[in-house]
Amino acid sequence: MSEPPTFRARVAExxxxxxxxxxxxxxxxxxxxxxxSAHYDRQLSEYSxxxxxxxEDELREYLTTGVWHKSKPGxxxxxxxxxxxxxxxxxxxxEKHGFVGWYWVITGFVNTAISDQLTYAEHxxxxxxxxxxxxxxxxxxxxxxxxxxxxxxxxxxxTRSHTLLSELDAATRREEVIGSQDQFKNNLGHxxxxxxxxxxxxxxxxxxxxxxxxxxxxxxVFSNFRIQRIQSx
Amino acid sequence: xxxxxxxINRRKTLMAMAGLWGAGLSVPSVGxxxxxxxxHPATLAGPVPGTPAGDPVEQxxxxxxxxxxxxAYSDEGIPVFLACENMVAGKTGRPAARPSALSQAVASDxxxxxxxxxxxxxxxxxxxxxxxxxxLAERDFSRGGRGEKS
Numbered sequence: 001m002s003e004p005p006t007f008r009a010r011v012a013e014x015x016x017x018x019x020x021x022x023x024x025x026x027x028x029x030x031x032x033x034x035x036x037s038a039h040y041d042r043q044l045s046e047y048s049x050x051x052x053x054x055x056e057d058e059l060r061e062y063l064t065t066g067v068w069h070k071s072k073p074g075x076x077x078x079x080x081x082x083x084x085x086x087x088x089x090x091x092x093x094x095e096k097h098g099f100v101g102w103y104w105v106i107t108g109f110v111n112t113a114i115s116d117q118l119t120y121a122e123h124x125x126x127x128x129x130x131x132x133x134x135x136x137x138x139x140x141x142x143x144x145x146x147x148x149x150x151x152x153x154x155x156x157x158x159t160r161s162h163t164l165l166s167e168l169d170a171a172t173r174r175e176e177v178i179g180s181q182d183q184f185k186n187n188l189g190h191x192x193x194x195x196x197x198x199x200x201x202x203x204x205x206x207x208x209x210x211x212x213x214x215x216x217x218x219x220x221v222f223s224n225f226r227i228q229r230i231q232s233x
Numbered sequence: 234x235x236x237x238x239x240x241i242n243r244r245k246t247l248m249a250m251a252g253l254w255g256a257g258l259s260v261p262s263v264g265x266x267x268x269x270x271x272x273h274p275a276t277l278a279g280p281v282p283g284t285p286a287g288d289p290v291e292q293x294x295x296x297x298x299x300x301x302x303x304x305a306y307s308d309e310g311i312p313v314f315l316a317c318e319n320m321v322a323g324k325t326g327r328p329a330a331r332p333s334a335l336s337q338a339v340a341s342d343x344x345x346x347x348x349x350x351x352x353x354x355x356x357x358x359x360x361x362x363x364x365x366x367x368x369l370a371e372r373d374f375s376r377g378g379r380g381e382k383s
Contacts, residue, residue, distance in 0.1 A: 007357045011347035014362065019340030021316040022333050025374065029310045036308055043310055050377030063319040066331045073335075073378050076315070127307040203320065222315070225366065229319045 014225060022066045024059070024227065025051060026076040031083050032090040033130040041093050044077070048097040051075035055100045056154055056193050059220065063229045080104045080158065081126050084137055087144045095151075103148060104158035104196060107183040109139045124162045125198065142187040149188055156194035157181060157218065165197050165209050177212040193233055196222035203228045290349040297368045312370035314339055335379060342369050 005013065027047065032040060054062075054074035062068055077094055079086040082105040094101040112120040114137045121128050121138060128138065149155050159165070160180040165173050177195070184192045195218040202223035203210055210230075213221055219233040304311075316336075346365050350357055373379065 004359050007351060007359050007361055008347070010359045010362045011343060011365070014366070015340045015344045015347070017316045018314065018343060019336055020332055021318050021336060022331070023314050023336050023339055024317055025312065025370070025378070026315050027310040027312050027374070030307050033308060040310065046377075047374065050374075059317075063317045064321075066333065077310075129305065129307050225313065225315055227315045227317045229317075229321055232321055 017225065022062065024054065024062065024074055024076060026078055029077070029079045029086070029090060030081055031127060031129055032079070032085050033132055034085065034089050035130065037089050037093065040090060041096075044093050044097040044099065047075055048099065053077075053098055053100040055152065056220070059227070060229065063227070075099065076102055078102045078104060081162070082106050082109050082140045082158070083126075084133065084140055084144075087140055087148070091148065091153075094153075101148065101153040102156055102194070103140075103145070103153060104156045105140065105145065105184075106158050106160070106162045107180045108161040110142060110145070111183070112139065126162060146188060154194065155184065155188060155192050156196070156222075157184065157192050157216075159197050162198050164199060166201075166206065170208065173208065174212055177209070178216045181216040181218070191217050191233075193217075193219040194222060195220065200224050202226050203230045288349065288352070290345055291353055294346060294349055294353060294365075294368065297371065298364075301368070301371065311367060312374040313366060314370055314373075338379060339369060339373075 027043075029040075050072060052070045052072040052074055054076050058069075058074065059076075062074065068074055077099045079090055079094075079101055082103065086101075086103065091101060106124065106126065109117070109120060109124065109126060114135065117136065117138045118128060118131070120126070145155055157177075157180050159176045160183070161176060163176070165176055168176065176197070181191055184190070195213055195216070197209070200223035201209060203213065203221040205223075214231060217233055219229060219231060221228045221230055343365065346369060347362070350361065350365050354361065
């Protein structure tokens, strides 16, 4: 394994990346407990004064033209992992302030039986800062995801089980990427267009993952500080 | 299914596009544990003795570190910039989208603040880069962007 770059080298790399490509802003949420809802409300309210919503078609246009067609710059509001509280706490605020939510779903988490969800979270790097739900359900349901989908939010793939793809054998890695996409097809009625795995990699950094992401029909690959449109879908 | 090699409490680690302030680790922009840290990560203990006082970039970084040090990354919305690349452009023969004024400004700020960060923390690990970017994004978002359309 090669040595990771130094701080200076990584700054230079990202300076070049940022300086040679159009940029878009994003805000990343994970668990959004009800105790913090007022804070999220203020944060999104502030952002709504300066930034506008982004959906995947708008992202595609921006990536293909470099021109943003709205009066305010776009802001991708990402919500990671598939927490139940993202639907109950954050989504009403996202909608209140006119944004589109991008829900990065770990399909294995959603598919786990309620009684096992806390254990699943513990073993899959899904942080549980608060235990707000007496019934034990901490993941979104597919019905909630269908509702978000119908309302125009973006449902995205965050793999099946939130594990490092580079550590997996070929068959398991395939399940993480294509197997997860199959879950979206079966439960939403259509594939999803955006993909990100735990810690990346970017498209072009791992050939095996690249082929799987292509075969899965994903249009966008998100990674560290990058969005790549890899194919037309 | 293989367990992740790093079992890190999310509250103590950086998550997607966030930095770890208290324990001095940072993670890549998107979802997961940090790569192995090099050197000594930045902490709130202060800059290296002998750093010239009064450098405005360094002072601003110190102030932002202090202000953001109490963040619970798992429970907050963390701002970030993402560079957009249309890899289909080359395949279709169309030119790729050009960088904007924002691109140039953020790149310049990253270079300037990265240099200042190294003066403050000469042994900063690679993972500290996420912290710098988070600070730049936080500043940008809090002032409502830069008045540009994109």
